[in-house]
Amino acid sequence: MDAFYGEIRAFPFSFCPENWAYCNGNLLSFAQYQAIAAILGTRFGGDGKTTIGLPNLNGLIVAGVGAGPGLTTWAWGTTAGSEQVTIVSSMYPSHTHAVTAMSGASASRTASPNTAAPLSCLSLLNDGTTNQKTFDISPVAQGDLMPMAATSLSPSMGGGQAHENRQPVLPLSWCMCVSDAVWPQHP
Incomplete structure (x- = not known):
């Protein structure tokens, strides 16, 4: 299975193949994994001298870098989102009710x-x-x-508890090729 250094793949089994490592935020030895260090730098952790960090994809989805028309711009190595959100009144759109x-x-x-x-x-x-x-x-x-002022009639609503804010997921093993691989040539 030819792979590039730093290539990330999802595997449908509970382990990473030989020469691959889990994308779980672990630190690797800089001296042992110099090719990965050259590709990743310290983007995902590590000090860049003795350790190099792998991306942590635990509980996250992968999104493409950059932007498209009407889409959010995503930068390399950033994370966003939350598994749970508490909605507060300032998040509701402005509106009125006739009473x-x-x-x-x-x-x-x-x-x-x-x-x-x-x-x-x-x-x-x-x-x-x-x-x-x-x-x-x-x-x-x-x-x-x-007509009456709606502020005098607005009952208290909700319990202030967070709700789940997660799309459906299918957990797989995300692994990065860290050794015995092909160097990715920049075009």
Whole structure:
């Protein structure tokens, strides 16, 4: 299997073949792996004198370097993203909700049990038991409706917990060819 120094492949088994090493962030001996050191430098760790770092692909996906029209620009060796995200209100797009409420004399109307046929405005009262009752509430005249500030009506929502933010994955063994390989010629 001819491979280039520094070539990364995914393998469908639980080990890296001979001359290959896991892409798990391990440090290799600079003296023993000079070809890899020449290709990678210290981009993925190591001090560049006694050690050289391999990329750490544990739990990550691989993306191409550079950018395309309308795509994010990715630089060599950078990582981004998060497995879990907590959404906060500042992340929501700006929007409004129309809310109307009763004011004046109509605001003090009371409900009475609906003993007749259903009328124009019905409500279902749930008292916490299985005894749900239908109540008739007289319709409110249009003049009795009044816009209200949404800030006074906004209930608290959510629990502040993070949610999983991960695309479907298929874990494989990501390995880099570190010895007994072909030197990659730059065109």
